[in-house]
Amino acid sequence: MTVRLGKPILVTGIGITIAFTLGETLNSTVSEVGSWGILGAFALGAGIWFWQKPNAKIDFSPPTPLSLEKVKQAITKAEKIINYLAKEDPHQDLTPLKTTLTQLNQEFSRQDLKIAITGARKTGKTALKKLLETGNFGESIAFLETEPLLTLDCTANQQKSLAADLVLYLINGDLTDSEWQILQQFDRMHQRVILLLNKQDRLPAETREEILLSLKQRLKETIPAHHILAIAAAPEPLKVRQHQSNGEIKEWTEPQTVVIDPLDNHLRKIIEQEKSELVLGTIWRQALELAKETKQLLNQSRRKKALPVIEQYQWIAATATFANPLAALDLVLAAATNAQMLVDLG
Numbered sequence: 321m322t323v324r325l326g327k328p329i330l331v332t333g334i335g336i337t338i339a340f341t342l343g344e345t346l347n348s349t350v351s352e353v354g355s356w357g358i359l360g361a362f363a364l365g366a367g368i369w370f371w372q373k374p375n376a377k378i379d380f381s382p383p384t385p386l387s388l389e390k391v392k393q394a395i396t397k398a399e400k401i402i403n404y405l406a407k408e409d410p411h412q413d414l415t416p417l418k419t420t421l422t423q424l425n426q427e428f429s430r431q432d433l434k435i436a437i438t439g440a441r442k443t444g445k446t447a448l449k450k451l452l453e454t455g456n457f458g459e460s461i462a463f464l465e466t467e468p469l470l471t472l473d474c475t476a477n478q479q480k481s482l483a484a485d486l487v488l489y490l491i492n493g494d495l496t497d498s499e500w501q502i503l504q505q506f507d508r509m510h511q512r513v514i515l516l517l518n519k520q521d522r523l524p525a526e527t528r529e530e531i532l533l534s535l536k537q538r539l540k541e542t543i544p545a546h547h548i549l550a551i552a553a554a555p556e557p558l559k560v561r562q563h564q565s566n567g568e569i570k571e572w573t574e575p576q577t578v579v580i581d582p583l584d585n586h587l588r589k590i591i592e593q594e595k596s597e598l599v600l601g602t603i604w605r606q607a608l609e610l611a612k613e614t615k616q617l618l619n620q621s622r623r624k625k626a627l628p629v630i631e632q633y634q635w636i637a638a639t640a641t642f643a644n645p646l647a648a649l650d651l652v653l654a655a656a657t658n659a660q661m662l663v664d665l666g
Contacts, residue, residue, distance in 0.1 A: 394611070397611060398607050402417050402614050405618045405621065408622075428599070433462070433599075434485050435452075435462065435464065436481045438487060439489055442492070443490035447553040451578065452587075469499075470496075481506070482506070488513075488514050490518045492518060492519050492522075493531065500538070503543065510601040511605070512601060514587075515539070517551070519554075532548065553578065553580060557574060560574055
């Protein structure tokens with residue numbers, strides 16, 4: 321009757337150690353055994369590497385271009401991870417994840433849109449939101465103002481923008497490097513952005529045109545030129561000074577006209593013609609976020625299971641090292657112990 325070893329790698333490593341120990345006692349010198357120990361460690365490691373099969377990793381890199389088929393593939397991958405978590409940890413409560421997955425499949429027929437208004441501090445987000453809400457876009461269009469970006473907690477605000485279907489990104493001058501990086505992230509996540517140069521009333525006409533041209537050239541790979549507009553959501557009153565014939569000077573202020581028509585017309589065109597594409601982008605981002613959340617739960621579950629195994633092999637390694645009379649054979653013991661631990665964890 322054959323006997324099957326429960327820990328073949330560990331037993332083999334210990335066997336090699338014992339064999340070398342006996343050989344040292346009988347015939348070998350410490351230097352000779354040391355060289356054989358190193359060779360044995362390399363041989364054992366090479367055998368383990370050849371025997372182990374690499375685990376398949378799920379790649380969630382942004383697909384380009386985004387299509388209905390690829391959005392459904394992202395949902396399918398998220399579903400696979402959820403099912404894998406359910407199989408590996410049956411006691412895990414997956415109701416919220418499964419509910420989100422069901423909602424994702426129902427999002428394809430959604431008709432309402434969420435439009436985020438974002439940007440750094442004092443770029444005119446609140447004023448623009450008030451104007452757009454009085455523009456009769458309909459109840460199916462919701463305008464959401466985010467907290468300022470380029471702050472210490474701007475990551476959460478960026479996530480809120482990514483959760484919307486469309487982003488109106490406000491700036492007051494030329495683009496900073498930090499703002500450019502945020503726009504690059506939006507592009508990688510298939511988030512449609514309309515870049516708005518607000519408060520144009522405070523800029524000379526020549527300066528305004530130079531900034532617009534610079535923005536269009538710099539962002540030509542990220543934002544189409546027709547998505548970069550100049551507006552004035554809350555223009556400052558114009559100070560007027562008049563010199564009288566008697567030498568007196570009169571001063572007063574006159575209100576300036578709000579400039580928002582280019583954005584208003586552009587928004588209505590996008591809502592009418594590209595609503596389905598905007599919804600697809602949102603579904604894709606939600607599928608990636610669901611997969612990420614599930615993967616974190618899976619890693620937490622694996623970590624919880626792995627800790628007792630790691631602690632057990634720490635004791636085995638410590639005991640074997642203490643009992644081994646030849647320091648040169650520690651490599652063999654370490655390789656065997658670590659390899660068996662990885663097998664058990666796998």
